[in-house]
Amino acid sequence: MTEYEIDLGNLMAFDSHHNFASPPSSREELVKATLEHGTKLVQAVADALFDLPSTEDLDGPIVQLPHQQQQNCPEQSLYGYLWTTKTLFICSQLPKPKPPTRWELFAQKKGIQKRKKDKIVFDEQTGTWKRRHGYDRVNDDKDVPIIEAKMDEDPGEDPFAKRQKEKKNRVEKQEKNRLKNLKQAAKVGALPSHVQLAATALPITGTQAAPRKVSKDELQNVAGMAANATASGGKFDKKLPGEKPPKHDKKYRKFLPVVEGSGMGSLEKQQTDKVLNKLMSKNSHEILNVEKAINMYKVKEEKKRRNQKGNQSSNGSKLKTNKKSFKKTPKKGSPPPQVKGNQNEISLLLFLILS
Amino acid sequence: MMMKIRTPSKGRIRRELEKRAPKLVETGKKTLILHGTKTSNVLNAILSQIHHLKRNDSVRFTRKNDIKPFESSGETSLEFFSVKTDCSIFVLGSHSKKRPNNLVFGRTYDHHIYDLVEVGVENFKSTESFSYDKKLTPHVASKPFFAFIGEGFESVEELKHLKEVLLDLFRGEVVTNMNLAGLDRVYVCTAVSSNRVFFTHCAMRLKKSGTIVPRMELVEVGPSMDLVIRRHRLPDDSLKKEAMKQAPESTKKKVKNVTKDAIEGKIGKIYIPNQMVGSVPLPNKAKGLKRERREAKMKGEGSKPAEKKQKQDSD
Numbered sequence: 001m002t003e004y005e006i007d008l009g010n011l012m013a014f015d016s017h018h019n020f021a022s023p024p025s026s027r028e029e030l031v032k033a034t035l036e037h038g039t040k041l042v043q044a045v046a047d048a049l050f051d052l053p054s055t056e057d058l059d060g061p062i063v064q065l066p067h068q069q070q071q072n073c074p075e076q077s078l079y080g081y082l083w084t085t086k087t088l089f090i091c092s093q094l095p096k097p098k099p100p101t102r103w104e105l106f107a108q109k110k111g112i113q114k115r116k117k118d119k120i121v122f123d124e125q126t127g128t129w130k131r132r133h134g135y136d137r138v139n140d141d142k143d144v145p146i147i148e149a150k151m152d153e154d155p156g157e158d159p160f161a162k163r164q165k166e167k168k169n170r171v172e173k174q175e176k177n178r179l180k181n182l183k184q185a186a187k188v189g190a191l192p193s194h195v196q197l198a199a200t201a202l203p204i205t206g207t208q209a210a211p212r213k214v215s216k217d218e219l220q221n222v223a224g225m226a227a228n229a230t231a232s233g234g235k236f237d238k239k240l241p242g243e244k245p246p247k248h249d250k251k252y253r254k255f256l257p258v259v260e261g262s263g264m265g266s267l268e269k270q271q272t273d274k275v276l277n278k279l280m281s282k283n284s285h286e287i288l289n290v291e292k293a294i295n296m297y298k299v300k301e302e303k304k305r306r307n308q309k310g311n312q313s314s315n316g317s318k319l320k321t322n323k324k325s326f327k328k329t330p331k332k333g334s335p336p337p338q339v340k341g342n343q344n345e346i347s348l349l350l351f352l353i354l355s
Numbered sequence: 356m357m358m359k360i361r362t363p364s365k366g367r368i369r370r371e372l373e374k375r376a377p378k379l380v381e382t383g384k385k386t387l388i389l390h391g392t393k394t395s396n397v398l399n400a401i402l403s404q405i406h407h408l409k410r411n412d413s414v415r416f417t418r419k420n421d422i423k424p425f426e427s428s429g430e431t432s433l434e435f436f437s438v439k440t441d442c443s444i445f446v447l448g449s450h451s452k453k454r455p456n457n458l459v460f461g462r463t464y465d466h467h468i469y470d471l472v473e474v475g476v477e478n479f480k481s482t483e484s485f486s487y488d489k490k491l492t493p494h495v496a497s498k499p500f501f502a503f504i505g506e507g508f509e510s511v512e513e514l515k516h517l518k519e520v521l522l523d524l525f526r527g528e529v530v531t532n533m534n535l536a537g538l539d540r541v542y543v544c545t546a547v548s549s550n551r552v553f554f555t556h557c558a559m560r561l562k563k564s565g566t567i568v569p570r571m572e573l574v575e576v577g578p579s580m581d582l583v584i585r586r587h588r589l590p591d592d593s594l595k596k597e598a599m600k601q602a603p604e605s606t607k608k609k610v611k612n613v614t615k616d617a618i619e620g621k622i623g624k625i626y627i628p629n630q631m632v633g634s635v636p637l638p639n640k641a642k643g644l645k646r647e648r649r650e651a652k653m654k655g656e657g658s659k660p661a662e663k664k665q666k667q668d669s670d
Binding site for chain 2 (some may be wrong): 009010013016018019024031034037038039042047049050053061065090091092094095099124175179183196197200265305342
């Protein structure tokens with residue numbers, strides 16, 4: 001049996017001795033020779049693979065592949081060289097161990113050991129089981145309705161506010177400690193993957209407030225303004241590639257012509273008309289009695305028709321229209337009673353507006 | 356300097372970041388498939404089929420990119436893409452007069468270019484042009500076999516490099532446990548001459564042979580092509596040394612009270628604390644206790660309160 005290099009971790013077989021005595025003349029020959037030899041190699045891998053101890057599973061026999069690091073050096077075996085390539089590298093740096101926090105160092109020095117605590121604790125105040133931390137927790141300050149005053153306390157001070165403040169300070173202190181520890185970890189390069197440390201101020205000025213994020217538009221505007229800040233208003237300056245004229249976000253104020261006339265001159269009239277119309281249409285439902293207007297319109301129509309009837313003889317088509325009007329009469333019904341009282345005033349108003 | 360701790364507000368993002376963080380044991384690399392400024396039909400087919408072969412762990416960009424990895428400062432955008440997509444292998448196809456049907460395989464370490472191999476593709480045959488029993492079609496993301504044939508893969512540096520890259524590109528997920536029933540594909544590479552490799556993808560048929568080991572039969576399913584080596588760039592020695600670092604094997608804790616014997620196998624010692632049988636409450640009223648009561652009656656003096664007390668004790 002010829003010896004092949006077999007890498008079980010990657011299911012790879014390599015024949016380093018094979019050499020084409022004469023290069024294959026045609027493509028078919030090459031493919032055939034390759035497949036033939038490939039089958040041999042694959043068989044060699046399979047021989048080694050099926051030889052491994054396997055456990056039966058529902059889906060089929062499961063084999064444990066040799067660990068990558070266990071077989072770094074070539075090892076003589078039944079099937080030739082059995083080894084695992086170490087040539088395949090990792091794609092990122094190895095994670096670094098996290099340095100201990102200040103507390104961890106202290107605990108180690110003092111010999112304080114971590115111990116597990118129950119998540120739920122019996123609360124003696126209420127006589128129930130409650131969470132140790134978080135909402136509705138055991139010994140919550142919020143559950144204490146009365147704090148007894150002590151002799152040495154300042155009577156003007158609100159003990160509840162004081163307690164709240166103290167707690168806030170404690171939380172802030174812890175946050176500071178956390179940041180300190182994370183900085184230490186960042187120095188070694190062992191920051192947890194989801195944590196980022198972001199600078200909130202420039203190192204030189206040391207401003208307290210976090211810098212606001214400037215949008216692209218704002219930057220463009222400022223750049224445009226700066227470019228225009230010359231005696232000529234930036235007229236003779238060279239424009240940079242991609243530079244745009246500064247945007248003017250606000251509206252320009254427009255003045256209407258003072259003198260009245262046609263075209264532009266009548267704009268003022270139109271404007272006032274528009275305002276008036278808007279005002280009226282807003283309140284039109286109070287002014288216009290639709291019911292009555294329809295009634296009036298109907299009466300007028302009726303009169304017209306009667307006059308026409310006197311002139312003309314009846315037609316087939318007329319009959320139809322009659323029918324229609326007949327149908328509509330029950331639909332109309334009586335006008336709503338609450339409007340009745342106003343009708344006189346409304347019609348008067350209507351008259352005024354229409355004139 | 357003032358600092359602020361920033362953590363993602365959503366769990367999904369945190370999980371995604373954790374996935375991308377460096378790991379002690381890596382299970383696989385994602386592949387990025389890119390098109391250069393100009394690609395031919397052959398290249399389009401190759402890139403889409405490579406993407407198809409690696410469907411579970413590849414990202415494909417279909418827009419044109421002006422990337423020339425071998426030229427100076429040609430890596431910047433590649434490195435950027437590598438960070439964005441979390442891919443550490445890339446395949447770039449480009450077509451030009453000087454280098455027709457050009458494929459560049461490259462790998463990154465820590466999102467920086469590690470090595471590059473450039474090959475020209477000739478005699479490409481796509482999957483569609485092969486006729487075979489469709490039942491044999493390999494499953495998605497099944498673990499492939501590899502067969503490298505030819506002296507060239509050891510003696511010629513370029514081919515040796517190409518072998519390594521091809522293996523890294525197609526090997527799929529790194530596994531420790533494997534189902535033998537799921538083996539169905541082989542990549543066969545033959546070194547035809549010192550700069551030419553015949554690459555083909557075959558399906559595998561496991562036939563009964565009478566022994567535990569089945570008889571293997573290869574059926575070409577494509578794609579198949581000739582890869583002609585053009586340019587290549589090996590990694591720096593220092594970078595290579597760093598990249599090859601393996602995680603120190605976790606030192607196993609000594610397990611107490613367990614010994615292994617060649618004949619008897621695993622032997623464990625068990626220590627049982629004092630059972631305190633006398634003080635243990637009984638789960639049910641045993642008959643034996645009743646007899647005790649009877650005995651007390653037999654004695655005659657058995658006064659009732661005393662009896663009760665005894666009962667309570669026994670409970």
